[in-house]
Amino acid sequence: MEQQVERIFETRELNVNMGPQHPATHGVLRLVLDIDGETIVKVTPYVGYLHRGIEKLGESLTYFQALPLTDRMDYIASMSNNIGYCVAVEKLFDIEPPERAKFIRTIVGEMSRISNHLLWLATHALDIGAMTVFLYCFREREWILELFEKICGARLTVTYPRIGGVKNDVSQEFLDSLYKFTEEFPSRILEYETLIDQNRIWLKRTIGIGVISAEEAINWGLTGPTLRGSGVAYDIRKHMPYDAYDKVDFEVPVGIEGDTYDRYRCRMLEFRQSNNIIRQCIEKLPPGPVMADAPKFTLHPKDAMFPVTHPTKEHAFYIDEKVCKGCGMCLRACPAKAIFGEKKKPHKIKQELCLSCANCYVTCKFKSLKIVPGGKGLSDEKLAELAKAPLSEEIKKATEHLVEHFNFVKKGARAPEGELYVATEVPKGELGFYFVSDGSGKPYRMRLRSPSFIHAGALPRLCVGHLVADVIANIGTIDLVLGECDR
């Protein structure tokens, strides 16, 4: 009888699967939990459900083309990813963006930090059981996304920073509405804090959960607020300043205990610091261009090619029969199919079909095409006569720009041979780009060091010994985004 009772109450470890389709795993994270009663004995994370091979794709694209891939990584704070990529490539190309662009980047980077932390706080609180915070946070996040829309037309995947600067200048209207936001936002932070900061359930669920000491946190490779919660003041904005972070005054909040509550407090204080940085940047914003003057590495502004590409300027193109070898390159490039002719014989242009788009001009290897300003609608004999006249300086320059532009888009800007690793501080931690360049227009190897990946690796360390419900708190506290983790 006694033996039977013992067998009935025998405890054994249970194997529980959590995810990948679980609302609290912030995406497609699968955890296999070994539990003894309610206590976690072992955690095995499985990632890779969102793997898109961005590193492999990056090797097949030019530096300029790979930029939009980066905001598909951490889609919560895509602006920071773009900035990280641009800073790394600029260092590789050795170009310096203008001051104004640096300040604008700092502004949008901090905006994305606020929007990321807002989403983090919303979901983290929702996971633990505070529903109202979710609604409050999304109210402000919507405000920031609207500001993003104002600045570049996109809300989530922005691709606003470019290699060598930013895409377009910001308007005064945008700066005014952003300044209004920074005036309003500190009172909103207080609103969240009244809800949870001293809330008994919140304190019970976060204090003493997922404790990690400073040495261990560094050893596990944790970065960002997750590391700073343990008391290590490692912030790349201070350690290796990029953009305008060395020109603004801000502080780095660090925790003491290294538990979930301290990490929460760190992020709440980062809200205020980011808000402060944005205000300083708006006040200090210098005038000037927003794109570096480096014609080999950045796109020309459109008006530089305007005299040639604009349809109302009425340029005609004429093929010099003596030079044309009949290779057929222009024939294939022409969108209007205005060029005809047999192979290895000089081609001709049907002037009534020609759109004056200059596609044939940039593709011709033998420079057999001539631009005839104001020659639209004239006969071939007259064009041949006019083509002999020298071109004006303005058009000469514009055609040079056009050819440079074509080569830049088609072949990519050539990076010098070498390798470098550049890290930037994104809301989640340290985002590193490691490039190996072989001197061509595409990176030989593009490596992305994403903070979420490392943080997910440290999940077992944080969870073991706690209860099953605390797994949720631990996933929340490391601020996981699986798009960035799996790349």
Next chain:
Amino acid sequence: MAVRLIKMVPIHKGLEPTEIAEKIKETFPDDVVEITNFRDQVSVIVKKDRILKICRYLHDEPALCFDHLQDLCGVDYHGKKEPRFEVVYNLYSIRYRHKIRVRAQVTADDPSIKTVTSIWAGADWHERECFDMFGIVFKEHPDLRRILLPEDWEGHPLRKDYPLKGPELEKDWPGFVEVLNRSKELEEFVWKG
């Protein structure tokens, strides 16, 4: 529970990267193959045999104290360089604020190297990813499995001889043919400049 706000002032500058490279060369004269410098970033190319000792030295030496492993990844120089692979360690010292890059050469015949998980616990997933993408085996790793790709995946995608696009997409996935046909139907609406 209280969180401090601290103002950071650089206290000590640490060593110049070239000095660190010289130090490594002094301590391990037989292992260092080459020292390169690009944009003030110095990398030390070493043989793989004593990589664990070199990393242990970099981590434990009081004057160096590389406590933070920023990144660990593989690079494939297929047809470009011999030996074919390299495992790259990007190291940073949070205390002294200096950094160095160590590159260990790995041959194609024996793609294996010793693990550094005993020094930096964070290297665990980095090494698993490197194994997944390049097929470099990390000896004595506690749990060397594929990480981003499924367990039954064939090949190692980031190797240079691995194709970017599948050869027979039409056969594997009939939906692709449908998409192709549909795109042909809609071709007349494509914007042509």
